[in-house]
Amino acid sequence: AQKITQTQPGMFVQEKEAVTLDCTYDTSDQSYGLFWYKQPSSGEMIFLIYQGSYDEQNATEGRYSLNFQKARKSANLVISASQLGDSAMYFCAMREGLVNNDMRFGAGTRLTVKP
Amino acid sequence: DTGVSQDPRHKITKRGQNVTFRCDPISEHNRLYWYRQTLGQGPEFLTYFQNEAQLEKSRLLSDRFSAERPKGSFSTLEIQRTEQGDSAMYLCASTPGVWNYGYTFGSGTRLTVV
Numbered sequence: 203a204q205k206i207t208q209t210q211p212g213m214f215v216q217e218k219e220a221v222t223l224d225c226t227y228d229t230s231d232q233s234y235g236l237f238w239y240k241q242p243s244s245g246e247m248i249f250l251i252y253q254g255s256y257d258e259q260n261a262t263e264g265r266y267s268l269n270f271q272k273a274r275k276s277a278n279l280v281i282s283a284s285q286l287g288d289s290a291m292y293f294c295a296m297r298e299g300l301v302n303n304d305m306r307f308g309a310g311t312r313l314t315v316k317p
Numbered sequence: 318d319t320g321v322s323q324d325p326r327h328k329i330t331k332r333g334q335n336v337t338f339r340c341d342p343i344s345e346h347n348r349l350y351w352y353r354q355t356l357g358q359g360p361e362f363l364t365y366f367q368n369e370a371q372l373e374k375s376r377l378l379s380d381r382f383s384a385e386r387p388k389g390s391f392s393t394l395e396i397q398r399t400e401q402g403d404s405a406m407y408l409c410a411s412t413p414g415v416w417n418y419g420y421t422f423g424s425g426t427r428l429t430v431v
Binding site: 235237239245247249295304306307308310 | 350357358359362410419420421423424
């Protein structure tokens with residue numbers, strides 16, 4: 203069963219605007235971690251931000267913030283002040299349990315920033 | 318530290334041939350993961366190691382696939398009798414044993430089976 207769902211295959215945003223990339227997840231574990239990665243056309247996966255299931259505050263890293271709604275099982279990525287270099291694939295991922303298990307990824311969202 | 322290194326970057330092989338990929342993780346990372354990514358999809362988990370022990374293998378990893386991590390350092394992923402369906406990007410990642418630490422990925426090896 204698909205554990206991570208990203209419903210937006212592609213998104214467009216105007217430069218300097220904010221954009222939200224959606225992610226919903228499915229787990230029966232109480233302890234889990236949610237991650238977002240960026241994959242530019244060069245192919246390398248770049249870790250952006252992490253949110254733990256017990257974290258009470260939404261995670262932020264520079265222009266990236268994670269809108270974590272635990273009851274709805276959603277972990278949307280918000281990118282503020284978009285830049286042309288933000289154009290890339292974005293993947294949401296989840297790691298379940300307290301043991302350092304493997305990470306499962308969604309299908310991704312392709313973000314295009316328009317000048 | 319130069320990050321996670323993968324070699325080769327690209328590999329073209331004929332169907333039926335064997336191929337081997339190498340991954341050198343960040344030296345202080347004890348966990349190493351292999352993923353496969355096809356065009357337009359997210360990475361799919363294949364297997365992972367803690368030090369030299371292979372702790373989990375995905376159902377995706379058929380008998381033609383084998384991975385090793387001798388001495389808990391670099392890792393190799395071998396595919397025997399390659400098939401066209403094996404064409405994909407093979408990604409390696411490493412992480413220390415810290416729960417909230419994201420993986421550091423290498424640039425991947427793109428395999429094309431012709």
